[in-house]
Amino acid sequence: MEEPRNYGHQHPLLLLNEDQLIVADCSMCGVKVSTPCFSCAQDCGFYLHKVCAEPPLELNHPFHPHHPLLLMQNAPYSSGLYICNLCHLK
Numbered sequence: 001m002e003e004p005r006n007y008g009h010q011h012p013l014l015l016l017n018e019d020q021l022i023v024a025d026c027s028m029c030g031v032k033v034s035t036p037c038f039s040c041a042q043d044c045g046f047y048l049h050k051v052c053a054e055p056p057l058e059l060n061h062p063f064h065p066h067h068p069l070l071l072m073q074n075a076p077y078s079s080g081l082y083i084c085n086l087c088h089l090k
Contacts, residue, residue: 009027009040009046011040011041011042011044011046012040012041012042013038013039013040013041013046013048013053014038014039014040014041015036015037015038015050016035016036016037016038016039017035017036018035019035020035022034022035022037022039022047024045024047025047026047026048026049026052027046027047027048028048028049028052028053029049029052031049033047033048033049036050037049037050038050038053055071056071057070057071058070058071059071063086
């Protein structure tokens with residue numbers, strides 16, 4: 001059993017390596033999952049691609065070249081309203 005950071009999911013996650021058919025979407029990116037992937041140990045329907053469960057914590061992006069972008073589990077804002085600085089959508 002391998003447990004990644006579970007990004008707020010309340011149950012432990014299990015790494016599925018078997019070649020089994022999974023009919024589900026990734027709970028992070030929305031694309032269909034296939035093994036290897038992470039699945040909720042409580043079978044509540046929470047799935048993550050292995051790459052979605054283990055993203056880099058820091059990313060250099062050409063749209064924001066002066067500073068790296070940092071992956072945060074909790075938003076630093078207390079208002080609950082987040083607006084993209086690129087597209088200006090919530």
